[in-house]
Each structure stands twice: as structure tokens, then as C-alpha cells.
Amino acid sequence: MLLKELKFDSTKHTYIKNITDVVNDVIKKAKVNQGFTVVSSRHTTLGIIVHEIAEPNLLEDIVHHSLDLVHEDKRSTRVHKDYKHPTKDYKHRCQDNPYCDEIDEDYNAAAHIRALTFSHSSVTMPISNGKLELGKYQEVAIFEFDGRDGKGKNPVRKRTVQIWISPFDEVEVID
């Protein structure tokens, strides 16, 4: 089993970012011809999707839908006079998690619910011929629901995504 960790800063609030080339580069570097890849998030407001990622307007439609469907907490730092999506009341405060030992004064229940609704904590993809076995329009991406730009009290979001590769000796095709 092979492991590659991707580490990056997530400074924009809600966005989708293609990581297909990164995953394929890891598979190539590991010289794995066939097997499975599990791409997994280590976060609860950033998930993984396999979807059509190459058309920017589609990504914008998806992001807008996620913001319209799951209303933002009225207390969120995102909600200001120019905020265009619906808001509502939630109970959750980040700092109430018993594991929380960092500065986090935001109210991100909506980001959690969007992650549950629109993404996965991990996705499993076959590898064949030394790369991800994907359809013509399929690519793998991270879906960030709660990036932080470092302005205000909350620090920039540090994110980690893991690429696990489990090689297999051969693939037998069944007619």
C-alpha cells in the first residue's frame, strides 16, 4: 500500500479544484499499473468528488446551488451586506467541539451540511494501464466548503488530502 499526502492552504470559502493530474502523477511515480486508489480527506468541511470539473460555468452552478440549498449561519463571517444567498439560525459554534484547541470563532454548520450533501470523505477509483480509470468527462477534485483567507480572527485553513494506492498483479476481463 502506497501513501502520498497533498498539503495545501485553502483560502477561498467554497470552491472545487481538480486534482486528477496530481493523482495520476503519483500513480506514475509509484509505477503502479493496476489496482485501486482511495483519495481521502482528513477534514469534515472538505470532501472529494468525481465529477465533470473542466467546465468552469458548471462548477459555478454547483457552488451556487450548494449555497442556495443549505442556508448560511446568520452569524458567519461570510454574511455581510453583499451576501447573496439565504441565511438562517443554527446552534453549532466551531469552538464548542471538545477537541478544539485553536482559534476558531466562526459558525460553519452550513459548511458541514454541504460537505455531507455534496461530497465524500473518501472516493475509491480503479487504476488501469498506469492511470485512473475514468470516463471521458470524469475527473477527481476536492470540494472545499469552508476555506479561510486569514483576514479577521481565524487563521488560513491548512488542508491535507491523502492518496492511498493498493496495487494488484493483474486485471482479468470477463466477457
Place this chain on the structure above:
Amino acid sequence: MLLKELKFDSTKHTYIKNITDVVNDVIKKAKVNQGFTVVSSRHTTLGIIVHEIAEPNLLEDIVHHSLDLVHEDKRSTRVHKDYKHPTKDYKHRCQDNPYCDEIDEDYNAAAHIRALTFSHSSVTMPISNGKLELGKYQEVAIFEFDGRDGKGKNPVRKRTVQIWISPFDEVEVID
């Protein structure tokens, strides 16, 4: 690792279709007693679900909910005077994807968002005793969100679903 590809035409717009027997037949033909099966879609508007599939009224409730929750693009070929579900404006056009080299003049942002919300690009299921290990009401199905009947400008949808089987030598049950 064993691979079986299912290929079929998808001519109805939004529907759920049971493939449990097909997957179990592949497992039987491959003489695999225990292991994992990954059923994966090669499309971004057709996903896989494990759910209760045998009650047709439930499938109708699920399909109607998906059409009501995620509004159709006003420009879609589906939207005509008898269309009963909500519509709205999106930005996405199929032909704007840089990989698009076929005739596709439709507007299917809603189908993409429904696939993200209600289905999976792949599902992982255990195999034991030579068949899928599923509960009494569980079955595996494809959930199509963007079939095309071939009338109008867009051709019939050709779909491919892959069944990957990874056999294991034995299962040890932990008390």
C-alpha cells in the same frame, strides 16, 4: 482483479434501474467466494446507489424529489408546457466542456447536481458466500439523471458501468 463492463443505451431521462442480478451473475461466473466489488460509473450524470429498489412507488417518490429539489434549467429540452417541476437559470452548457467533440446542445446542470446529491461515482460492497453481502431490502442500482431518447438534436446516451472484483482468500469472523 476482475473487470466486467456493462454497456447499455439510456433513453429515459431520470430513472433508477436494478443491476443486482447482473453483478451477482458476474461474481458467480468469476467463481469468487469472498472479496470486494467496486461498481463504478464512467459518467458524471449517471451514478450508482445501494438502496431499496424493489418497490416502484418508492423509486417514483425518489425521482420526483430529485426533480423538485434541484430545479431544471429553463433552456433544457425537457422543459415544455407539460413539465411539472420547478425551473431556474444556470450557466452551464454541455458543449462548453473543452473535451466535448460530439453533438450535445442540451443544458444539464441540474442533472449534474442531482448526480452529486443522490448518487455515487462508485460504491464498494463486500462479497461473501459467492454473492453480494447485502441486507434484506438492499440492492444495487444505477441512477440515471440525463438519459436522451435520440429525438431532437442529441443522440441516444451510450452508458458504461464497470464491475471490479477483488477476491480474498478467506473471511475470519471476529466475535
Place this chain on the structure above:
Amino acid sequence: MLLKELKFDSTKHTYIKNITDVVNDVIKKAKVNQGFTVVSSRHTTLGIIVHEIAEPNLLEDIVHHSLDLVHEDKRSTRVHKDYKHPTKDYKHRCQDNPYCDEIDEDYNAAAHIRALTFSHSSVTMPISNGKLELGKYQEVAIFEFDGRDGKGKNPVRKRTVQIWISPFDEVEVID
């Protein structure tokens, strides 16, 4: 491959319950240092999630959102004068499933749709250093959408969740 079955009664309607310690205990008992765990539900109205589970107000926000977004069947035994979430008409009746050979006179289309929207029939998680490889706030939980308390005609819900463990010899970290 190792298998542990968790069996429990589910008497509350909609709730999220942490099973991280149970899964880690199974991994420890099985003396598995690295590999994959697949946690799978045998039900269509109870799914698995990997999410932030330790903050009770967040769980309440998630549960309320699921009840507000997917309207309950007007005929459901849950809907009485104090029911605070929206209701609507569905077609599904539990007893119409051809496999149904038990007393089940409820109307749970909404529970099915919530399970499809907010949970997974199975989740795949890496194991490293003898325990689940999870981020600081990530835990694994069951998300029950249709518990039954045994009052009225329908018996208490008996639930089974399976923990499948596939060990690997070693993990090689790629720089």
C-alpha cells in the same frame, strides 16, 4: 479479510451515533496495523458517515436540516400535532415491498430519501498504526433515519452494521 458485525436496537427516529471507538477496538483486537476498513450498513434507511460527531449542537443542526429539507410523509406515525417540520404526499408504503414479510405499516419515503442524500451504504477508511487514519475532527458514525420505538404497530428496529477489515503488509510513503 476480517468481519465484525455490530447489532443494536434503533429506537429513536433520526439520530447520529459515534462508532469510532468500536471500530478501533475491532482493529486492535484483530491486530491489524495497516489496511482498509469498509464499514457497511445492511439497511436502506440507516447509513454511514465520516464527519464531525463530537459537537452535539452540530448533530442537532444536521438532523434538523435533514427533516426540513426532505418533507415527512403526511401519513407517517411521526406526524402529529407537535411535529415541527414540513410534510407532503408520497406514494411509498413499506408493506408494498415484495420482500416484506413483517409488520410494517409506516410510510417512510422521506427516511429513504434522507439516507440517499446525507449518508452512504458503506464508507472506506484507511488503517495506519493500528487504528483508523482520520483527521483531528473526523469520526465515523451511523446516521439512523427511521428508528422505531416499538410503540404502536411497528416493532423496534433491529440494525446490523458490518466492519470489514482488509490488512496490508506495509505502507510505503511517497515523497
